[in-house]
Structure formats: structure tokens, C-alpha cells
Amino acid sequence: xxxxxxxxxxxxxxxxxxxxxxxxxxxxxxxxxxxxxxxxxxxxxxxxxxxxxxxxxxxxxxxxxxxxxxxxxxxxxxxxxxxxxxxxxxxxxxxxxxxxxxxxxxxxxxxxxxxxxxxxxxxxxxxxxxxxxxxxxxxxxxxxxxxxxxxxxxxxxxxxxxxxxxxxxxxxxxxxxxxxxxxxxxxxxxxxxxxxxxxxxxxxxxxxxxxxxxxxxxxxxxxxxxxxxxxxxxxxxxxxxxxxxxxxxxxxxxxxxxxxxxxxxxxxxxxxxxxxxxxxxxxxxxxxxxxxxxxxxxxxxxxxxxxxxxxxxxxxxxxxxxxxxxxxxxxxxxxxxxxxxxxxxxxxxxxxxxxxxxxxxxxxxxxxxxxxxxxxxxxxxxxxxxxxxxxxxxxxxxxxxxxxxxxxxxxxxxxxxxxxxxxxxxxxxxxxxxxxxxxxxxxxxxxxxxxxxxxxxxxxxxxxxxxxxxxxxxxxxxxxxxxxxxxxxxxxxxxxxxxxxxxxxxxxxxxxxxxxxxxxxxxxxxxxxxxxxxxxxxxxxxxxxxxxxxxxxxxxxxxxxxxxxxxxxxxxxxxxxxxxxxxxxxxxxxxxxxxxxxxxxxxxxxxxxxxxxxxxxxxxxxxxxxxxxxxxxxxxxxxxxxxxxxxxxxxxxxx
Amino acid sequence: xxxxxxxxxxxxxxxxxxxxxxxxxxxxxxxxxxxxxxxxxxxxxxxxxxxxxxxxxxxxxxxxxxxxxxxxxxxxxxxxxxxxxxxxxxxxxxxxxxxxxxxxxxxxxxxxxxxxxxxxxxxxxxxxxxxxxxxxxxxxxxxxxxxxxxxxxxxxxxxxxxxxxxxxxxxxxxxxxxxxxxxxxxxxxxxxxxxxxxxxxxxxxxxxxxxxxxxxxxxxxxxxxxxxxxxxxxxxxxxxxxxxxxxxxxxxxxxxxxxxxxxxxxxxxxxxxxxx
Numbered sequence: 055x056x057x058x059x060x061x062x063x064x065x066x067x068x069x070x071x072x073x074x075x076x077x078x079x080x081x082x083x084x085x086x087x088x089x090x091x092x093x094x095x096x097x098x099x100x101x102x103x104x105x106x107x108x109x110x111x112x113x114x115x116x117x118x119x120x121x122x123x124x125x126x127x128x129x130x131x132x133x134x135x136x137x138x139x140x141x142x143x144x145x146x147x148x149x150x151x152x153x154x155x156x157x158x159x160x161x162x163x164x165x166x167x168x169x170x171x172x173x174x175x176x177x178x179x180x181x182x183x184x185x186x187x188x189x190x191x192x193x194x195x196x197x198x199x200x201x202x203x204x205x206x207x208x209x210x211x212x213x214x215x216x217x218x219x220x221x222x223x224x225x226x227x228x229x230x231x232x233x234x235x236x237x238x239x240x241x242x243x244x245x246x247x248x249x250x251x252x253x254x255x256x257x258x259x260x261x262x263x264x265x266x267x268x269x270x271x272x273x274x275x276x277x278x279x280x281x282x283x284x285x286x287x288x289x290x291x292x293x294x295x296x297x298x299x300x301x302x303x304x305x306x307x308x309x310x311x312x313x314x315x316x317x318x319x320x321x322x323x324x325x326x327x328x329x330x331x332x333x334x335x336x337x338x339x340x341x342x343x344x345x346x347x348x349x350x351x352x353x354x355x356x357x358x359x360x361x362x363x364x365x366x367x368x369x370x371x372x373x374x375x376x377x378x379x380x381x382x383x384x385x386x387x388x389x390x391x392x393x394x395x396x397x398x399x400x401x402x403x404x405x406x407x408x409x410x411x412x413x414x415x416x417x418x419x420x421x422x423x424x425x426x427x428x429x430x431x432x433x434x435x436x437x438x439x440x441x442x443x444x445x446x447x448x449x450x451x452x453x454x455x456x457x458x459x460x461x462x463x464x465x466x467x468x469x470x471x472x473x474x475x476x477x478x479x480x481x482x483x484x485x486x487x488x489x490x491x492x493x494x495x496x497x498x499x500x501x502x503x504x505x506x507x508x509x510x511x512x513x514x515x516x517x518x519x520x521x522x523x524x525x526x527x528x529x530x531x532x533x534x535x536x537x538x539x540x541x542x543x544x545x546x547x548x549x550x551x552x553x554x555x556x557x558x559x560x561x562x563x564x565x566x567x568x569x570x571x572x573x574x575x576x577x578x579x580x581x582x583x584x585x586x587x588x589x590x591x592x593x594x595x596x597x598x599x600x601x602x603x604x605x606x607x608x609x610x611x612x613x614x615x616x617x618x619x620x621x622x623x624x625x626x627x628x629x630x631x632x633x634x635x636x637x638x639x640x641x642x643x644x645x646x647x648x649x650x651x652x653x654x655x656x657x658x659x660x661x662x663x664x665x666x667x668x669x670x671x672x673x674x675x676x677x678x679x680x681x682x683x684x685x686x687x688x689x690x691x692x693x694x695x696x697x698x699x700x701x702x703x704x705x706x707x708x709x
Numbered sequence: 710x711x712x713x714x715x716x717x718x719x720x721x722x723x724x725x726x727x728x729x730x731x732x733x734x735x736x737x738x739x740x741x742x743x744x745x746x747x748x749x750x751x752x753x754x755x756x757x758x759x760x761x762x763x764x765x766x767x768x769x770x771x772x773x774x775x776x777x778x779x780x781x782x783x784x785x786x787x788x789x790x791x792x793x794x795x796x797x798x799x800x801x802x803x804x805x806x807x808x809x810x811x812x813x814x815x816x817x818x819x820x821x822x823x824x825x826x827x828x829x830x831x832x833x834x835x836x837x838x839x840x841x842x843x844x845x846x847x848x849x850x851x852x853x854x855x856x857x858x859x860x861x862x863x864x865x866x867x868x869x870x871x872x873x874x875x876x877x878x879x880x881x882x883x884x885x886x887x888x889x890x891x892x893x894x895x896x897x898x899x900x901x902x903x904x905x906x907x908x909x910x911x912x913x914x915x916x917x918x919x920x921x922x923x924x925x926x927x928x929x930x931x932x933x934x935x936x937x938x939x940x941x942x943x944x945x946x947x948x949x950x951x952x953x954x955x956x957x958x959x960x961x962x963x964x965x966x967x968x969x970x971x972x973x974x975x976x977x978x979x980x981x982x983x984x985x
Contacts, residue, residue: 402830410832411868644922
């Protein structure tokens with residue numbers, strides 16, 4: 055069936071949990087809707103003027119006849135769910151009356167929304183009457199498709215899910231019927247609406263009965279835990295034995311016409327249904343939203359992700375120090391990314407991060423995350439000597455992994471990790487963020503384009519005012535950090551040099567301690583390349599007046615010079631080249647506008663952090679690689695290793 | 710340097726984010742360059758990220774020129790560095806020891822009831838204590854505002870921590886008796902969020918310049934947010950430290966309804982300077 059503005063769909067039960075969403079979804083798609091409701095005020099706020107309302111009841115044939123007339127198809131949702139005495143009359147009799155009204159009005163197409171409960175062995179009134187309604191409709195001669203959704207959740211304030219959420223947030227204990235191991239496939243209400251529309255659109259679904267559920271099969275206990283985690287509470291679950299729950303439901307049904315739990319509820323949520331979504335996924339042509347994405351949205355009252363919105367990437371961040379917090383924050387600003395878990399051995403850091411607003415669950419070990427938390431990738435932001443073990447754990451699970459730089463404290467460990475990552479075939483990256491600095495990247499592009507002709511020499515400098523006395527902490531312990539100024543801030547520069555000029559073949563170096571007791575504070579090195587290029591490196595983290603790390607590279611070629619810092623590029627050319635005129639050109643960071651960035655610290659490479667994390671997440675989504683993969687990191691880190699060896703031996707080192 | 714005529718209609722602040730980054734700063738009295746800047750720009754206010762090493766020079770600046778110095782708090786980078794060396798308690802203790810007796814007593818009175826937050830390592834509690842300690846060192850220099858440092862503003866914004874903003878705005882006004890202001894590099898994200906939360910800080914400082922540099926998530930979004938925001942906005946470094954002629958930068962601000970601008974009296978480092 056072709057659906058459009060001229061098509062009018064009758065929705066029965068339009069004011070219910072699914073009905074309200076279906077009406078909104080149809081109207082969003084420009085499809086005409088007539089809503090059959092008993093209480094029109096319950097549709098306030100849905101659809102506005104474009105919604106046509108028919109007031110009536112399934113038991114009223116005349117009202118049904120008026121409602122179906124002039125529509126193209128029916129989405130049948132109306133039903134009594136609370137085991138009311140009228141269930142038979144409404145659910146079965148209503149289906150019969152609807153079929154009759156359709157026949158009289160010449161309407162042939164009906165999508166019937168049923169329930170997984172019709173599959174259970176021991177049935178209550180709801181399951182029994184819904185199953186009978188299915189039979190009535192499929193035997194009616196109309197073109198009927200039936201959908202049997204599993205547990206439906208969504209952002210509305212009505213429905214089973216909203217009730218469960220209310221209990222978890224407000225009640226001292228959450229009653230769970232049975233042992234809590236009953237399995238279902240929770241599905242977002244919008245996916246049910248999408249399925250209904252897909253059925254209407256595809257004639258191949260006529261006559262079919264589909265199980266409808268989300269991609270994740272979970273136990274009742276797991277649903278409660280997931281909701282509780284999201285709202286930040288730790289409810290006590292009270293597992294109520296089925297006979298007790300049934301007795302309570304029967305008593306409540308006698309006391310009130312709308313009991314909080316019915317016999318049908320108990321029976322429907324304690325017996326297996328084996329919801330199989332394979333056929334629905336194939337025939338309806340879409341994959342429902344994962345629970346990890348849909349549930350938080352529903353709890354926050356957020357709408358279903360818009361079409362084209364990127365796939366959710368769930369991240370675990372290991373280490374809640376400065377870098378861990380930095381990445382957690384930036385990742386949280388990226389569309390379709392959620393930091394779902396954070397790891398730190400220090401519970402105080404976890405408390406601080408949570409109080410700062412980190413929504414992730416904080417766990418004491420990566421293993422705890424891998425064993426219990428569904429994640430798509432891991433960011434490792436711990437001291438360098440811990441990287442190898444953590445990376446290996448991720449690779450063993452086939453998880454894409456991002457590691458803060460340097461990859462490892464020793465070259466052989468970095469090489470081993472790169473080899474393992476290549477063998478595992480997973481996306482990997484190291485936090486060499488200067489490769490994402492727009493000014494340095496512009497300089498790199500000019501060199502690649504041959505703007506300077508044959509490159510003859512460069513000088514590169516790292517200057518930072520950080521160490522003016524003995525310092526404590528892992529960064530100043532070579533066994534844990536791998537070294538001093540060369541291994542740490544200079545690694546950024548060496549990565550750039552590797553990216554720009556490739557590997558050197560000979561290195562001469564000296565290192566000096568000025569204030570530190572175990573690591574070098576300054577270093578100088580000469581790097582010689584097979585092409586004849588020679589580079590001179592100076593690095594110090596004991597430069598007064600440099601509170602912010604400064605990297606600078608000056609390159610001389612046959613055709614001119616290029617001088618670059620993180621914020622400015624100055625090029626002087628003897629003749630026009632690579633789109634630049636002869637003479638002096640200055641490119642400031644402000645000439646390279648960035649859009650969509652969230653910048654946490656412009657003075658400390660903030661935009662590059664964002665661009666780096668965004669590129670990695672994109673690689674995770676597409677299975678691609680980034681410019682700072684383990685293999686590239688190893689190439690830079692072997693230069694670091696050579697500098698240390700050359701300085702230690704006081705002699706050149708060949709690579 | 711901007712003359713008074715250039716800044717006509719704009720109130721100019723001196724932006725002194727870091728002693729070390731500013732060649733006009735040293736251990737001695739304010740340099741001639743800084744005096745000249747104040748005179749020529751007509752700046753009567755300065756924003757300063759507290760550093761004990763520069764306290765003497767900033768104090769002299771206030772006494773000799775009457776410039777009101779407003780703290781940008783906290784100096785998180787310095788605190789994080791100290792924490793690595795001394796641990797969080799040691800870093801806090803160093804700051805506490807810098808205070809006079811009256812400030813120590815005041816601090817104790819203000820935060821005694823926050824003991825559970827301190828013991829529980831609550832970020833906001835620690836932040837307010839740090840803010841009060843740093844503000845105490847700056848307010849003798851004529852402070853009327855207290856600016857929340859962008860590293861905290863933007864962290865809390867990204868993490869959706871409305872409570873932190875609430876706490877800062879209340880604490881600055883009621884406890885410190887200063888007008889609270891926020892500094893951000895993500896103005897186009899901050900404003901819709903503040904509106905959603907129903908918060909309206911009296912002043913927000915953010916980059917605004919004709920090139921859209923550091924205006925995140927985009928110049929268009931920042932300008933749209935500016936149009937919707939009823940409170941004053943202070944433009945940070947609108948001339949990009951001399952890369953845009955000040956008349957052009959000021960004209961841009963005026964055309965956008967911005968009445969206050971903070972300029973950096975020092976020159977930004979450039980590739981040429983760094984490699985010479």
C-alpha cells in the first residue's frame with residue numbers, strides 16, 4: 055500500500071501507550087490519521103489540527119462503521135488489558151465487529167497488534183482473548199498482519215514501562231514476579247510504530263504473524279537493574295513466588311477495577327515465549343533500537359533517534375585521572391556516543407567524577423566492565439606501564455581500543471601490542487593528538503604537496519615550563535612512564551616528525567637532568583634520514599615562562615621555508631607552489647575554521663582532542679583505521695627508544 | 710594599541726590569564742608596556758587567573774592604577790599540577806596556608822557544614838572551597854565579579870551538571886558577595902542549556918571575533934545564542950591578540966550588541982617568535 059497525505063489510517067486504541075506514538079509517527083510521516091478513542095482528551099497534544107478524531111467504542115457497530123468509512127486501512131490496537139469482565143466482549147467481540155465494519159466499508163487491510171502472551175501455555179483473560187482476536191481477524195477474509203510485541207518501553211508516562219520506572223525510583227522494594235529470570239526482548243514503542251507502518255507498506259506481510267522485539271534478550275532482573283543504573287538508584291528486588299503473585303493479583307482484582315497487577319500480568323511475565331525476531335527483521339526491513347540506546351533515552355524522555363542519526367557507540371573509559379575525565383567529557387559531547395562505564399581503582403576518584411556529572415557506572419577493574427557491561431570500545435587513560443595488560447584484555451575480546459600516548463613504556467611492548475592488534479583486526483589508536491591539530495595538518499599537507507621542493511633540514515622544538523624541582527608521581531618514574539621529557543611531551547612532536555618525514559636511519563642524542571632525579575629534563579638529538587634530510591631536535595620541560603606546552607617545527611627546502619606551531623604557520627616560498635604565492639604567507643588557526651567542535655581547553659589542544667576522539671569513534675563505526683594507529687605509534691616510539699639508546703651510549707644509533 | 714576613541718562605547722578589560730604567558734609580567738612592578746596598554750585602552754578592569762608568583766605585581770597594578778582585578782577561578786591547571794606533587798589534601802593545604810587569619814576563619818565558617826561533601830570527595834564542594842581560597846587573595850584588589858574558569862564551566866556543561874552552576878551562582882553572590890560570571894569557549898552550547906535550566910548568570914565571557922575563531926560550536930550558533938540572551942556578554946580577545954585590527958574587532962562587537970571586551974596586553978606567541 056502506498057502511504058501518503060491522501061491515505062487515512064484508522065487507529066483503534068489511539069489514546070493508549072502504543073496508539074499515541076503510532077498517531078504521532080503517522081502524522082510525522084505525512085500520513086493521514088483517524089483516531090478511534092473513547093476519551094479524546096487523552097490525545098491532547100498529539101497531532102494538533104491534522105488529527106481526525108472519531109469518538110467511539112469497539113462494542114458500538116455504528117460508531118465503528120463511521121470510523122472505518124473513508125479510511126484505507128486499520129491499525130488495530132484497542133484492547134482491555136486489566137482482566138476486566140468485558141475483556142471478551144471488547145477484545146474478541148471488538149475484533150469481530152471491526153472485521154464486519156471493514157467488510158461493509160470495503161476496507162481490506164488490517165494490522166493487528168497482539169501480544170507475546172498469546173504464546174504462553176497457561177493463559178489469563180488477556181492472552182486468551184487476544185489469541186482469539188487473532189483467529190477472528192485472520193479468518194475474516196481481510197488482509198491481516200499480526201504483530202506480537204514483547205515488552206514495550208518508551209518515553210511516555212503511561213504503560214507498563216512507566217509503572218516499572220515509577221516503582222524503581224519511588225518504592226523501597228521492587229516486586230519482581232517469579233525468580234527474575236523470565237526473558238523478554240524489550241522494544242522501543244517507536245519501533246512498534248515503525249513495524250506497523252512497515253506492515254501497511256509491504257503487501258508481502260499480509261497473512262503473516264510476526265514476533266516483534268528488540269535486538270537484546272534480557273531477564274526481568276536485568277531490565278530492573280538497567281533502569282536502576284540509569285536513574286542512579288539501587289533498589290532492592292523482591293522476588294515474589296508465582297503462586298503468591300497470582301493470589302495477590304486475584305485479591306487485588308476483586309478490590310479494584312484497575313489493579314496494579316493482574317493474573318494476566320503474572321502469567322505473561324513468568325512463562326517463556328521465545329520471541330524470535332528474525333522473520334520480522336527480514337520482512338519489515340529494519341533493526342530495532344538496542345536497549346542500551348533506547349532505555350536511557352526513554353528514561354530521559356528523549357525521542358527516538360532521528361533518521362540518519364549515527365549508531366550508538368558505548369564507551370568504557372579506564373582511568374579517571376585528568377586524561378580519563380577529559381576524554382569522558384569530550385566523548386559525551388559526540389552524537390551517538392555514551393560513556394557507559396568508567397574504571398578506576400581509587401573509589402574516591404569515581405565519586406568525584408560522578409559528582410562532577412559523569413553518568414557512567416564506575417567499576418574497579420576493566421575485567422568487571424568486560425564481564426558485565428556491554429561496550430563497543432575502550433579508552434585507556436591510565437599510567438603508561440599499565441597499558442599493555444589493559445590493551446591485551448580488550449584485544450582478546452575483539453574490542454576497538456584507544457590508548458593515551460605513549461602506547462607502552464618500552465618499545466618491545468609497544469611492538470607486541472601493535473602485532474596483536476593487527477592480528478585481532480580491531481580498530482586501534484594512540485592519543486597522538488597533534489596529528490589532528492589543524493595548523494600542523496595544513497603544514498603536513500603543504501609538504502606532501504611539495505610546496506618546499508626537496509626538503510633539506512628541519513629544526514623541531516618542545517618547550518614546556520613544568521619541571522623546576524624534583525617531582526613525584528608515576529610520570530617521573532622511568533619504570534612506569536618509560537622516561538622523561540622525550541617519552542612524554544616530546545612524543546607528540548616525534549609523532550609529527552614521523553608523520554611528515556618518515557623514519558630516520560641514524561640518531562645522535564644527549565639527555566640531561568636539571569631537576570628530576572630519575573628522568574631527563576632536556577634532550578637534544580640529530581636525526582638523519584635516508585634521503586639526506588637532517589633534523590635537529592631540542593626538548594625541555596624546564597623552560598620558564600611556558601605554562602603551556604609548545605611544539606614548533608621549522609623546515610627548510612629547496613623552494614622555501616615553513617615554520618609551524620600549533621596555532622600559526624608561516625611559509626616563505628621562492629615561487630608559487632601548492633596553491634600559495636611566492637613570498638610570505640601566514641596561516642593562523644583562525645584561518646582554518648572548525649565547526650561542530652566542543653572545546654574543553656583551547657590553550658591545551660582542545661579542538662584537536664575533540665577531532666581525535668571523533669575520528670576514532672567514526673573508525674569504530676565504520677571499521678576503518680585512524681591516522682594514529684598502533685603501527686604508526688610504534689614507528690614514533692622506536693625513535694624515542696633510539697634517542698635514549700644513543701644518549702646512554704654516547705654514540706650514534708642506526709635504525 | 711587601541712585608543713579610547715577606538716573602544717568608544719565598549720568597556721575594556723585587560724585579560725591576564727597567565728603570568729607566565731604574558732611577557733609584561735614579572736616579579737617586579739607593572740611593566741611600562743602594561744601601563745601603556747591600560748592608558749591607551751582605557752581599561753579599568755582586569756581578569757586574572759590567580760598565581761601566587763604574580764600577586765605582588767597585580768597588587769601594585771591595582772594600587773598604582775586603580776584597576777579593579779576580578780578573579781577567574783579556580784586555577785585548575787595549577788591545582789592539578791600541585792595535586793600530582795602533593796596529593797589533593799597537600800595542594801589544598803598549601804592554598805590554605807597562603808590565607809590570612811581572618812580568611813581562614815571565614816573559610817572554616819563557610820564550609821564547616823560541607824564536611825560530608827569534603828569527606829565524600831564531592832567535586833562541587835572542593836571547587837567552592839578552592840574558589841573561596843583564590844578569591845580571598847584577589848578581592849583586596851577591587852574585585853566586583855568572580856568568573857568561573859572555562860575549564861570548569863565547559864566540563865560541567867558537557868556533563869550536564871546543572872547543580873554545579875546553581876551552586877557557583879549562589880555561592881558567589883551570597884557567600885562571596887561578588888557578581889558571578891561564567892567564562893566559556895562553547896557559548897553556542899552553553900546558552901541554550903542555561904535557558905533550558907532556567908539559569909541566568911549576570912555576565913558571561915566568551916570568545917567573539919569577526920573570524921569566528923574559538924566560537925564553538927560555530928560562529929553562527931554563537932551569534933544566534935547571543936541574540937537570544939538578555940544578559941551582558943563580555944567578548945574575550947576580539948582582536949585575536951592583534952591579528953585583527955581593533956577598530957574592526959570593536960565594530961563587530963558593537964554590531965552584535967556586545968558592550969564589553971577583554972584584551973590581552975601581551976602578544977600571543979607566533980611561529981616566528983618561537984623559532985627565532
